[in-house]
Amino acid sequence: MLMSDTRAWLEIDLSKISHNVKEIQKLLPSTSKIMAIVKANAYGHGDVACAKELSRCGIDFFGVSSVDEGISLREGGIREPILILGYTPPVHFHQVIQHDLIQTFLSLDYAKKANAWCKEHGVIMHGHVKVDTGMSRLGIITQQQDYRIEEVKEVYHLPHIAVDGIFSHFSVSDGLDEDNKAYTRKQIMLFDQVLKDLEDAGIDVGIRHLQNSYGILNYPDLKYDYVRPGLLFLGATSDDAIDTITHPDFQPIMQLKANISMVKTIQPGVCVSYGRHFTSERISRIATVSIGYADGYPRSVSNKGACALLHGKRVPIIGNICMDQMMLDVTDIKHVKEGDVVTLFGCDGDEKLPIDELTRLAQTINNETFCWMSARLPRIYK
Known part of the structure; x- marks a missing residue:
């Protein structure tokens, strides 16, 4: 695939x-x-x-x-x-x-x-x-x-x-x-x-x-x-912030990724997503990503500072996460287009976004976050 x-x-x-x-x-x-x-x-x-x-x-x-x-x-x-x-x-x-x-x-x-x-x-x-x-x-x-x-x-x-x-x-x-x-x-x-x-x-x-x-x-x-x-x-523990007596060099084997489905420019004062929890303060470029809480990405982290990786850089997830989609503020990232790959946890270039960050925002443990990953997400094995 x-x-x-x-x-x-x-x-x-x-x-x-x-x-x-x-x-x-x-x-x-x-x-x-x-x-x-x-x-x-x-x-x-x-x-x-x-x-x-x-x-x-x-x-x-x-x-x-x-x-x-x-x-x-x-x-x-x-x-x-x-x-x-x-x-x-x-x-x-x-x-x-x-x-x-x-x-x-x-x-x-x-x-x-x-x-x-x-x-x-x-x-x-x-x-x-x-x-x-x-x-x-x-x-x-x-x-x-x-x-x-x-x-x-x-x-x-x-x-x-x-x-x-x-x-x-x-x-x-x-x-x-x-x-x-x-x-x-x-x-x-x-x-x-x-x-x-x-x-x-x-x-x-x-x-x-x-x-x-x-x-x-x-x-x-x-x-x-x-x-x-x-x-x-x-390659994971329940939370990498939990101290342990030993410190093995584990390597996470899973990454969560999705495609950008649309990019649009919005004006200042425009609201994004359900609940109107995000309102643009400048002319902004907004990317819609084809993944949501039905895929296992927790809605509970909406508007709490969750990020994704795009073109090797961190970008903020804005507004409420929807069942099948979420939105990113990509104003500061050049040349973003439909079909670009977004990393929700994992690596993009030299930038890393561990699942532990998402887990802590969701106030749970990695065990549960991994289990949230929906059966409708294809598993692509290397």
């Missing part, structure tokens, strides 16, 4: 994934491997395309959120183990078996349902048990106030499921203040206590994994079997 073939698109440079994987590996003990999290369509980047490139980089385990996402990878040709990190309704247990997926056993009751279903159908379901060390989301509670280790043991002993691993999830591994560091250290201590109690009971716990992306960046020396990066191999 050529840039002139579409109005707006995402450019994704898969060649940078290898570099980012190596940057992650530099942080880890030699015994720790990477389980690449490609849920939510690899945070909008394209799950199958990214997983294939990750596989070429030697990644041998993937994580997704749902059975549908696991099936998408299987149908895309991914043959490595795939862990479903979330809930699969029992009515879809057959798909877990059919597509050779690994299910998270998120509670004792849920594991019993899986066990009963497997007994009825004469199959074995493989899975990892999740323990809740402080996130209070999914998992068997194993916190100081309520330590249900006997429930974890019971899951391992159910006869018609096979527990191949165990994991938990950090809630504040991105926080480097003393309170959050203490909370994370407590989660590590609780997870290690679970492992010890299981091993003391003669249970082979299987694969152990705990660190998410910020767990890798801030607690890289933990020696579990796998780590679970999501954004990191995509």
Whole structure:
């Protein structure tokens, strides 16, 4: 697909994934491997395309959120183990078996349902048990106030499921203040206590994994079997303004671009876009760009100083962002015309516009901004 073939698109440079994987590996003990999290369509980047490139980089385990996402990878040709990190309704247990997926056993009751279903159908379901060390989301509670280790043991002993691993999830591994560091250290201590109690009971716990992306960046020396990066191999963190203990040289792989559809000259005192939040103070050149909030560019950043790149320079986005279009003030840029390419985040010449700037204006995290990128935006892979 050529840039002139579409109005707006995402450019994704898969060649940078290898570099980012190596940057992650530099942080880890030699015994720790990477389980690449490609849920939510690899945070909008394209799950199958990214997983294939990750596989070429030697990644041998993937994580997704749902059975549908696991099936998408299987149908895309991914043959490595795939862990479903979330809930699969029992009515879809057959798909877990059919597509050779690994299910998270998120509670004792849920594991019993899986066990009963497997007994009825004469199959074995493989899975990892999740323990809740402080996130209070999914998992068997194993916190100081309520330590249900006997429930974890019971899951391992159910006869018609096979527990191949165990994991938990950090809630504040991105926080480097003393309170959050203490909370994370407590989660590590609780997870290690679970492992010890299981091993003391003669249970082979299987694969152990705990660190998410910020767990890798801030607690890289933990020696579990796998780590679970999501954004990191995509070249991003949740926000580059969040400080971390380590500072790898990640390279973002995604850029958002669109074409200019019209350029017009307006007089002083003319209003632009819905709501009349911008009124020209001089004779101005206004470029309309063929992208809007239906494509995932957040309307919430309207009139907050958001910029785009054009001809290697920053230009202001003016007025309210519309569903399918936005307007730029290009008065100070020469020779702007229909069909020119605008970069909404990424690079244009020597000028860079990181997604982090857009994310902070929208008062969210890059995880969400990436996921906003609409399915109607073609992904153009390099």
